[in-house]
Amino acid sequence: MKIATRTGRSAGLWSDRLGAPATRALQVLILLALAACVVFAMMRLKLLVIPLLIAVILAAALAPVVRYLKRHGWPPLLATWTTLLGALGLLSLIIWLVGREFRDEWPLLVEEAGRGLDELERFATEGPIPISEAQLEQARQAATQALTSDAVQAGAVRGATAAIEAVAGLFLGLVVLFFLLKDGRKIYSFLLTPLQPYTRQRALRIGDRSVDVLGGYVRGTAIIAFVDAFFIGLALVILGVPLALPLAIVVFLGAFIPLIGAVLAGVLAALVALVTNGPVTALIVVAVIIGVNQLEGDLLAPVIMGRVLALHPLAVLLALTAGTILAGFVGALLAVPIAAVSWAAIKEWVATSPSHEVVVAEAEPPPDEG
Template sequence: MNSPHRTTSGLWSDRLGRPATRAAQVLLLLALASCVVFALTRLSLLVIPVLIALILAAALAPVVRFLRRHGWHPLLATWATLVGGLSLLGLVLWLVGREFGDEWSTLVGEAGRGLDELERFVTDGPLNISPEQLESLRQTATDALTSDAAQSGALRGATAAVEAVAGLFLGLVVLFFLLKDGRRIYTFLLTPLQEPTRERALRVGERSVDVLGGYLRGTAIVATVDAVAIGIGLLIIGVPLVLPLAATVFLGAFIPLIGAVLAGALAALVTLVTNGPLAALIVVGLVIAVNQLEGDLLAPVVMGHVLSLHPLAVLLALTAGTILAGLVGALLAVPIAAVGWAALKEWNATAPPGEKLVTTTPPADDA
């Protein structure tokens, strides 16, 4: 007669028990990940400033290292980099904000008129959509914006402003210490690990910083080129509000996939009203051409293999970030996903042969 121990172990080692064990492991990992995500969303006032500080520190770290190699004191190099980087960022935001502040009402008015033009085309054109259907869709959107949830969220604006100021100061303090003692802090956190694991974790950290800094610097370069190219095109076509529209393109480039589409749609709407349908089509073609140039030539050259993610992974990360943290989540989701994937690959690449993850190379796409 079989013992209870043998019977129980047999249940988990037979043909059905092995996949059941794996499923239980997967469910346990998913539950752990869900708890972590829930905790991070509840601590957004702490997490978001720290994440932004990490991204900025990764982008500015090469400047600090350069100054230290040339004989600057660590504290002086940190302060010079911090003040210089924040001054440059503040100058860019001030220029963009000034253009939006001066032309915001005009830009909104022109975009609204462009939407009216599209509405007339939809109702009077070949799409055969009745005005009643459009009015129903508009009323649904209006009800969503004026619902009790939206109004109660608007009433929390003062609290959100206080939290934003607190997060700003927290982020600045964290950024300063990351620039000054980032490697020392990371090494201290790895102290409990054994020596081989600690060395691998150090290499993973260095690779993550390279990917994060390269992503931010590369995105800024790509955004600048996109804004200049589209701005010159709008200027040649004779579209008004060139500077605000170019600034919109620059900001939209930091949101992968959808940012460029929304900025191009806004430029096309303004052109439709001010210069007519033909000019609007030219602007659409210009935006598509610049985006194709960016995706096929500029981004691979500038960013290299920093963002080695499939577009579907980018889309899923973007969607998840937006759901969890709104606009800030949309800005942070893709670099976090890129760093996570790079860290996983680095950990696997530096692992002993017996510990490496089992990976397969996907077949190449058909030409």
């Protein structure tokens, strides 16, 4: 009798008015703890996780090329190697063009930058709020001490270590990308083998939908980034701004970071124009950047990315902030596609659930027998 009473009292604690919310809160806390453990493990294994995620994103973007070659009779191995080497060749060509542009125009840029800094210093000493030579000298000494401090040297050591890790991650990512292009669906099907047949079919549909969303996001972002880089780069060439091609490529790469990437790249282009060509040219560059951003926000993004990136701008901002806090620049680059794929997977999982299918079937009108 005592055991039964205690059991009844214990059951009553979880079945009264506070019991159900408490149970739900405990479930949420367990899920949050599990998510925190997963994030912590991913941060500890970032040398493995980051190349894997980048390889998955690139594989989703390049998979249509491999499928196209296979449909036209190419052997799978040859189609994979052709796609991979073609992408690497295009990347190498871009790097060579940027390097040649820097080599040719870097001396001019240094000279113009020095002249611009001299003018800025003269404006600071003779402008409406004059600054004395002693204050400028103190600022120079503070900057020199900051650049030669132990923290900067330690940062240089960490930077060298990060460079070595980046090279290792690059080779790992290339290997993973090759196998994903060649046997991506086979690998995913193998991972789903322990699941029940119905659940496995749902997971396969979710995987297909996620690949479509991810590939569409990368290709759509690349189209928008190319348009931004083309018009801004064309304006820089017409205005005679040095390093127009590298700056256009920076704009192209910056567009892959939503909301802020293209803006920061445009600010860099405007600063180069200000230092080398003066304030009038810089203002023209700023006007071009604003016009291109308006074109992107009002026309290109809704048309190209509207159905692919079904995320509210607030969700994009939150995902971008979380990714930047957790993994810095790489997190900012990967946060939005991961959020888009996660949301697409959740919607597909709900849409393929038996209860949802029953509700949809009951909501459909009966066929017209007349």
